[in-house]
Amino acid sequence: MTPATYMVSQDTKSALAKYQGAKLMFADLSGPAAFDPMCRAVGKISVADGMTIGQFVAKGFNDELKFAGLYAADRVKLTGTVTKAAFSSSAAVVNGYWDLAITLQSINGQSMSVESHHDFEAGFIGASACNNTSRALGPAVQQLVQKTVNDPRFAALIR
Amino acid sequence: MNNRTCAVLLLAAVLAAGCAITQTVKPVTVAGITDLCIKRNSRVMMSSFLPELTSQIEKKGIHTTVYDGERPASCKYSLDYTANWHWDLAMYLVFAEINVYDSGLLVGQATYDAHAGGGRPDKFGPTADKLRGLLDQLFARS
Numbered sequence: 001m002t003p004a005t006y007m008v009s010q011d012t013k014s015a016l017a018k019y020q021g022a023k024l025m026f027a028d029l030s031g032p033a034a035f036d037p038m039c040r041a042v043g044k045i046s047v048a049d050g051m052t053i054g055q056f057v058a059k060g061f062n063d064e065l066k067f068a069g070l071y072a073a074d075r076v077k078l079t080g081t082v083t084k085a086a087f088s089s090s091a092a093v094v095n096g097y098w099d100l101a102i103t104l105q106s107i108n109g110q111s112m113s114v115e116s117h118h119d120f121e122a123g124f125i126g127a128s129a130c131n132n133t134s135r136a137l138g139p140a141v142q143q144l145v146q147k148t149v150n151d152p153r154f155a156a157l158i159r
Numbered sequence: 160m161n162n163r164t165c166a167v168l169l170l171a172a173v174l175a176a177g178c179a180i181t182q183t184v185k186p187v188t189v190a191g192i193t194d195l196c197i198k199r200n201s202r203v204m205m206s207s208f209l210p211e212l213t214s215q216i217e218k219k220g221i222h223t224t225v226y227d228g229e230r231p232a233s234c235k236y237s238l239d240y241t242a243n244w245h246w247d248l249a250m251y252l253v254f255a256e257i258n259v260y261d262s263g264l265l266v267g268q269a270t271y272d273a274h275a276g277g278g279r280p281d282k283f284g285p286t287a288d289k290l291r292g293l294l295d296q297l298f299a300r301s
Contacts (some may be wrong), residue, residue: 006260007265010188063264123179128275
């Protein structure tokens with residue numbers, strides 16, 4: 001299975017520009033409590049470097065912070081939980097989706113929850129469809145991260 | 160829509176989906192790359208792939224340096240790749256992935272996947288041509 005990789009986004013960098021001066025990082029997110037990584041009868045969804053979904057989501061946030069110049073390794077300001085991670089590789093026969101949800105907590109006591117739905121073209125043949133599903137986790141997390149930092153509640157988390 | 164029409168449409172969808180060669184390119188999002196360090200992948204068995212890759216990137220005005228192991232600290236922009244071939248009366252490129260990084264962060268990615276394209280004649284052809292198509296899109300903005 002082709003592992004998911006995270007690609008930084010210029011849109012997210014632009015969205016984070018208003019927080020210049022802030023320095024933070026995300027600790028690995030815990031959860032999800034229930035996640036079935038099996039894709040059809042092909043194999044398990046794979047994440048680069050053997051990361052868990054929570055580690056991969058945290059990497060997504062931290063990569064964006066680094067790209068925007070806001071990352072500081074000696075600060076742990078945000079923790080959280082992946083409350084939902086689910087996918088389909090056969091929606092409408094040849095399409096797929098990822099559903100992700102997280103709850104973030106700040107050391108200042110603020111918290112927020114975000115959900116994201118990402119559609120992609122999976123394909124029909126099992127091996128190919130599952131590879132595409134595995135790879136689509138990257139864009140799905142990118143969408144989740146972008147939705148989070150664009151949410152007005154995010155500002156309260158990093159004060 | 161009667162059952163026969165449904166069956167024909169479903170069969171057509173299955174056949175179309177079963178003969179797909181997918182090419183997915185997320186263009187490099189940073190501009191002004193003049194130097195690029197390329198990590199040699201010793202698991203890519205076709206020895207001509209790396210020279211072709213560097214040559215095509217150099218033609219885009221980007222100076223390349225090949226390295227092994229860890230990315231040298233002097234390399235702000237780097238690239239890694241993988242490629243596999245299958246045999247079907249002739250060798251053909253079945254999968255290739257090229258990743259471009261800015262200080263270790265992934266900023267561009269191109270993937271060619273012919274695993275599901277077994278029935279398509281255009282799976283054959285020079286790897287250089289398929290690589291050119293990927294690189295043109297990958298570096299379109301940089």
